[in-house]
Amino acid sequence: MHFEDLDLDAAILEGIKALGYQKPTTIQQQAIPVALDGRDLLASAPTGTxxxxxYLLPALQHLIDFPRKKPGFARVLIMTPTRELAYQTYEQAKSLAQFTELSLGVITGGINYGSHHEVLNKNNDLLIATPGRLMEYLENETFNPLDVELLILDEADRxxxxxxxxxxxRIAAETKRRKHTWLYSATLEGASLIKFARQIMPDPAEVYASPPRREKQKIQQWIHLADDYDHKFKLxxxxxKQEETQKSIVFVKTRERLQTLIGQLxxxxxxxxxxxGEMPQHKRNQAIDAFHQNKVSILVATDVAARGIDVDDVTHVINFDMPRKADVYLHRIGRTGRAGKKGNALSLVEAHDMEILSKVERYTDQKLARRVIESLKPKHKAAKVPVKKKKKKVNTATPAKKPKKPKKPKKK
Structure with a gap:
């Protein structure tokens, strides 16, 4: 299949061509035709596919097919969990819509309120926003949600x-005049997510796009066993420092660990x-720009970045600390192997990480390869995940006394 087969407007096809997209990916092939048919959509696909x-392509097509009849607020509203994801979605939307006359905007926290004045006071076709700041504008009636025809929730589980x-x-309730709702995520799991989806979409088309085998193999995954923090740092x-590690994201579990590690590196x-987390927006933007423009080749991040960084040429994701949940592991490693390129994901595993490692392997349905660097061999063997033994039930009742055996009569 080619993008020309998807009934997209010529101006959108020009934007696709300018971005260098060759063929639609699995999720694009499955979701775009359904979305263009006017269905509500519940869609899942691995990160980086x-x-x-x-969702941007059919959203832009909707705006072209049904032109604005009167001035007003956003007709397409896209909600994302993080500022980083909001801005990167906005940049991608601008690139895809560059040959159209559509007006796009973005609203997030961490930005001066005056910066959003133009977005909220001119005709706006498509708006990308984070929930917190948009709620503020809803509360003070600066944003009118009744013009929204299409609501898109990206990374809804996040x-x-x-x-x-x-x-x-609240946003779903306020956009009550909308015609369609699309809910997208890397994973569609959990009772709360399914319940929420059913509340806002009575009969959605469901697309669970598992990538073909060649896409799954784009990320090579392995682990190194580590004795302690110092051994992990040496690994x-x-x-x-390897030549092949051209651009890497290193994930840690806390801000304190992040600051320590930065100084050591x-x-x-x-x-x-x-x-x-809790980093001023201008500093976030500076960090992402430096990484994106190859001014710095190493980005250290807590999980605030696991779903927000969209850089095509990350060669390695390194889990310095294992994540707390198995699904977060998938979101982390999805930062590499993007846009058809191959990637590498390695995890540094201490003894106390063996339990989460076991969960990750069950969740991904694969055993991660164990590798050893000759000069940095671990001193201790891999710890086994402790198996909880069932406790034997103890009868607390006072045991009955055994009857005494009768004495044998003495022989006369």
Whole structure:
């Protein structure tokens, strides 16, 4: 299949060509025709397989097919969980729509309110927003949601994980005149997500796009066993100094760990940038721009970046700390092997990580290869995941006394 086969407008096809897209990916082939048919859509696809374009392309086509009749607010509203994802979606939307007359905007927290004045006070066709800031504009009636014809929720499970259920419910209720709803995510799991989807979409078409075998094999995954933090750091430095590690994201579990690691890497002569929670927006943008433009080749991040970074040429994802949940592992490694390129994902595993490693392997349905660097061999063998033994039931009742055996009569 080619993009020309998807009944897209010539102006959109020009934008696709300018971005260098060759053929639609699996999720794009399956979701775009359904979306163009005017169905509500519940769609899932692994990170890095073209999910964003899978909803942007039919959204742009909807705006062209049904032109604006009167001035007003956004007709397509796209909600994303993080600022990074919002801005990257906005940049991709601008590129795809560059040969059209459509007006696009983005609204997120961490930005001066005056910066959004133009977006909220001119004709706007497509708006990308994060839940928190949009709710503020809904509350003070700066944004009118009644013009929204199409509501798109990207990474809906992530928004629920971040505690945005009330905001999502409110936005769904406020956009009550909408014609269609599309819910996209890398995974569609969990009772709360399924319940929410059923509430806002009574009869959606469902698309679960498993990538073909060749796409699955684009990310090579393995682990290194580590004795302790110092051993883990030496393994990390080894890989960051390899010629093949051209651009890498290193994931850690806490902000404190991030700050410690940055200082240690810089003392090794490794220049880094970083992303963490509660970071001013301009600093986030600076870090992403430096990484995107290859001014810095190492990005250290907490999981705030797991779903927000969209850089096509990341060669390695390194889990310095294992994630707390198996699905987060998938979102992390999805930062590499994008746009048809191959990628590498390696995890540094201590003894206390063996339980989550076991969960990751069950979740991904594969056993991760164990590798050893000759000069950095672990001193200890791999720890086994402790098996909880069932406790034997103890009868607390006072045991009955055994009757005494009668004495044998003495022989006379």
């Amino acid at each position: 073209g999910k964003t374009a899978a 928004m629920l994980d971040m505690g945005f259920l009330k905001e999502m419910d 990390l430095v080894h890989w960051l 810089q003392s090794e002569g490794l220049k880094t940038c970083w992303l963490q």
